[in-house]
């Protein structure tokens with residue numbers, strides 16, 4: 001699937017309006033698909049736009065936002081947020097890996113994860129951490145990409161229906 005029209009790049013900040021809308025569309029699609037990405041259903045496009053604007057505006061100076069594009073259109077994203085703690089300058093948290101439903105199963109998720117690792121390494125991070133919903137596609141992806149499973153936390157969050165609890169699985173990856 002790789003080609004000149006398929007790219008993964010860092011989002012240039014401040015993000016332009018059409019990219020913010022596309023990122024919001026990804027978040028809305030993920031929630032509509034039942035994914036555990038912080039929100040419950042229904043999430044409106046306006047709410048998602050507000051969340052993205054605030055997230056981008058408040059981001060740590062070393063935060064990394066990656067976007068996957070097909071012919072210029074954003075089809076996936078992932079974020080790296082450095083640990084705030086002064087004694088963890090080497091650690092960054094990976095969050096909100098999302099590929100639009102219309103583009104899943106084509107390798108974008110794995111490519112975004114590889115790109116996130118590369119960017120983290122380039123920025124001097126040595127430890128990546130993340131959590132995911134137990135049993136979700138993302139858990140399979142993280143295991144396949146060599147992330148180390150730490151354990152599970154029962155009833156960590158609720159599904160997009162707002163009531164059904166699910167467990168979280170915690171992973172880390174040390175970078176050479």
Ligand SMILES: CC(C)(COP(=O)(O)OP(=O)(O)OC[C@H]1O[C@@H](n2cnc3c(N)ncnc32)[C@H](O)[C@@H]1OP(=O)(O)O)[C@@H](O)C(=O)NCCC(=O)NCCS
Pocket residue numbers: 030033035036037096097098099100103104105106107108109110111131132133136137138140141144
């Ligand atoms: C998780 C997600 C990003 C994967 O994106 P994707 O582009 O479809 O993933 P890829 O095509 O790169 O697949 C890579 C591997 O992930 C695993 N995987 C992907 N989809 C899967 C599914 N539905 N069930 C089980 N494993 C799956 C497989 O191991 C796959 O490798 P394979 O195709 O060789 O078997 C995508 O499903 C998504 O956006 N989900 C909703 C958001 C979400 O839950 N994000 C995670 C938050 S922690």
